[in-house]
Amino acid sequence: MDHFVDIHIGVDAKTGEPKIWSYPSVTNFNIIFLGGSGAGKTHTIHHMAANVYVRGTTLHVIDIKGDFAHSNFEATGLGHMLHPEDFNEIKFNYYQDGCSLNPLQVPRTEEGGGVVRTIEYVKELVKVFNPQSGPKQLNYLIEILKTVYTKSGIDHDDPETWARQSPTLIDVLGEIDLIFNALTGGMDTTTVADIFKAYGQAKNQAEKDIRKMKIDEEPNSAIEERVQEIRATLEDTLKGHAAKLINFDALTNRNGARSDWEHWSKETLYSLKAIIQGMVDSRLFTGNPSKPKQGKINRYDLTALSPAHQQVIMRIIASQVFAMGVMETKRNNAFNPKYPAHILIADEGKHIKEISVSPISPFNRIGTEGRGYGVGVWCGVQQPDQVTKDLLKNFATFFLLKTPDASYQEITKLFGVRPTLLKSLLPRENLLFGTGGPYSLVNHFR
Known part of the structure; x- marks a missing residue:
């Protein structure tokens, strides 16, 4: 299994034709998952993450609500694809057994x-x-x-x-x-x-x-x-x-x-x-050093931290993931790869916007520069205004799920999707899938 093997997204609700996707077929490695509460956004991210991981990409998942442990994937029906040993648990808390990140670490590139x-x-x-x-x-x-x-x-x-x-x-x-x-x-x-x-x-x-x-x-x-x-x-x-x-x-x-x-x-x-x-x-910066592992689903568990401290740690994680991609790309002389070596996943994208005011903030840098270094970012958001303009311009793949009617006008403006299509969306049943062209209404991952 590699990235040249297509991922089956689902079935076109109108034509019945299968919808497939692969990294070599899109222009960059960034994906946005937009959906209101209960629309099935996390379910969709689970399926995409599992399929991309088994094709050989290292994942870095920022888990704020506790939705990305192995048990969560198992509950989604992905236990046949992922096993406990695929996960590298990196848990942050305010106690001695928690992990830490050193903000003074100088990137080596x-x-x-x-x-x-x-x-x-x-x-x-x-x-x-x-x-x-x-x-x-x-x-x-x-x-x-x-x-x-x-x-x-x-x-x-x-x-x-x-x-x-x-x-x-x-x-x-x-x-x-x-x-x-x-x-x-x-x-x-x-x-x-x-x-x-x-x-x-x-x-x-x-x-x-x-x-x-x-x-x-x-x-x-x-x-x-x-x-x-x-x-x-x-x-x-x-x-x-x-x-x-x-x-x-x-x-x-x-x-x-x-x-x-x-x-x-x-x-x-x-x-x-x-x-x-x-x-x-706080022990977040001087405790047990976190150790992300190549070829694993690195789950950064931030559930025990305050929102402010979650954002601090998210910045450092994003910076270090970007540095990993740059170092590996230079070491292997593998610039502009067809598929990513590292994907950073943040289901709560509103936190990303809070810490990404600058165009050169870590998340924005992954979104705008990561393609050349084999790094991508996936953002899960409930509202379109929860993602930065720099990232919005650099998503190649779009999963648009059911959102409140009040957000239709803004979604139409930002994503170019017709309101009639948005009205066709049903929670946990379908989504609008696009890769830069027209959107397709798809019954997905069922």
Whole structure:
């Protein structure tokens, strides 16, 4: 079974002829499923997803309501096509057993925009996570992100470094603490880091030696003597820093430019820390890394998250799916394939519109650029105004199901379908199927 084997959509309600479809026969990999509540939209997506998956495409399903587990496909009558082992469950929640996505992960291809685009993307993500984030906080964040990438050895102008392990929001928190303490103490961040490192190493060494010496049943006097030795070493290190910082030359001759952060507001920095701390505490960005698998139905279970956090995670998923397609296409030198390697499915398309204001948002990029990289997006929406204009212009396949009469005028305007055809639609019985030409009334997947 491959993509050159047609998928049987259903039977033309007027002629009785079978309606077939395949990816090689359409201009791009994007599909829209439009239908009101109870019209059979999810049922239709189930059938299309199962048929496309068994032909060799990796699926990435964003599941907001819990409609795309194996049991749901089985209930639709697709148990003979899909099995539990076909699914890779990626569950997000606010607990330790949940999965996470790292928004600081730098895409390893130039199309991802490198460090510069990733920093801009993280800034937008923080704004979505906390709408109260102000311009000053976000400007501080940009400078901090530049620093953590530099410390991780990742250089925007050297794409070979993009493959190195990316920093995380925990690294951002650490840098904020360094700057805050440097501002408070009037020191440079390197010195602050060295002081904290020296203290941490001394404390860890003392605790380790105490445990070992107690196990060996050494007397308390010997243990106390060992702790004093470690403390003396720490004191010598701190004295060295004091001598470097507090002397005539250091206090009177400040050669070189001051760091930008030396003029920062501690209050603004502290409020930024609270925002990033909230993101870390959610465990959505620093927990168990999600691991999508090739050749599987990767189900991103977002049912336990708030709507705002669902949208944040959706943005990251879309960005990473697009990056996967670009990387595989370049690695295999397989540009403009006849069928997709990856399909991103979002049944609740209204969320896509909320997070796709920019033409270069991840979902819009898949819709407009994905064809060349073997990536497509499927959107399920209840109303035509729940999808962005950029995506509307780039759907090659249309499944239009029953919608409320009040939406007919807008559907006619956007999709070019006659109102008389819309009136022929019955919930869960038929749909209007099109691939750029005239629509056919089809009794589908029955």
